[in-house]
Ligand code: ADP
């Protein structure tokens with residue numbers, strides 16, 4: 001394969017730029033031309049495409065966001081939209097496409113592969129860490145570190161005032177950001193969509209914490225469960241403690257990528273380009289138990305995602 005394209009799609013994630021850089025430079029090193037598609041599938045349908053060389057990705061490894069921009073494109077959810085995208089790729093003589101995005105973006109990519117026999121490879125880019133086939137997605141590590149920084153700061157002021165705080169974090173339907181940041185931040189409780197929550201147990205624990213002399217109580221709540229103010233109202237009826245709420249929001253999607261995300265980006269880019277170089281498509285790249293892997297896209301999307309029970313259990317154990 002001599003000519004490939006790359007796009008970023010869905011919610012942006014720190015490390016997407018490092019992955020774009022990796023794709024362009026790995027491909028250029030193997031005498032492959034790279035085209036960058038702007039604004040995900042929207043730009044693909046509209047033909048917003050430009051040639052990228054090694055210099056075009058200088059000085060981006062440390063930047064959050066995505067220089068190719070990203071978008072959500074309802075038209076690509078239709079066979080007609082996918083066909084338009086395919087025709088644009090054909091018109092540019094593009095033989096392979098690398099999609100950096102989450103599960104929605106991968107579903108679009110799968111349809112492009114199966115309906116039109118376009119060789120596509122996915123690199124997992126989402127802060128949510130909600131793809132079952134890979135242990136980690138680009139942006140997750142950075143997002144968790146951003147949440148940890150917030151927990152540390154919020155803990156200082158809660159402790160000074162003997163208060164509790166519910167910190168709502170992103171993740172869509174996935175509780176990984178909450179579990180990892182809750183464990184690493186020493187949260188008293190972690191509430192995630194994958195594990196049914198018992199409001200009485202949370203309230204009992206808060207009451208016991210007050211008796212034990214704990215000066216603050218941090219509850220990390222995944223957005224997929226409910227709004228932080230809903231949970232606050234449920235607790236406030238039962239426990240005599242001042243509760244504040246913080247919705248961390250988009251701060252979790254920005255910022256300079258961590259070492260882990262940059263290294264993951266480079267490794268995934270290298271594998272993705274090599275697959276296309278060998279004319280292999282229909283794959284998604286990731287990491288399992290430290291090793292870079294690639295899986296069939298349909299099988300990867302069918303895998304059932306599970307919350308990390310071990311981390312959740314340890315977090316509960318350590319928060320006594
Ligand atoms: P993410 O990739 O981060 O999960 P989204 O779920 O918003 O983000 O999906 C990004 C884009 O991928 C959508 O706007 C749409 O263009 C495309 N997409 C999502 N789901 C599908 C689907 N089932 N079929 C085709 N394209 C899809």
Ligand code: F6P
Nearest residue numbers: 011102126127128170171172253
């Ligand atoms: O998928 C990434 C993510 O940040 C989710 O955690 C969150 O639910 C969603 O995107 C927010 O999407 P939007 O950018 O459309 O507000």
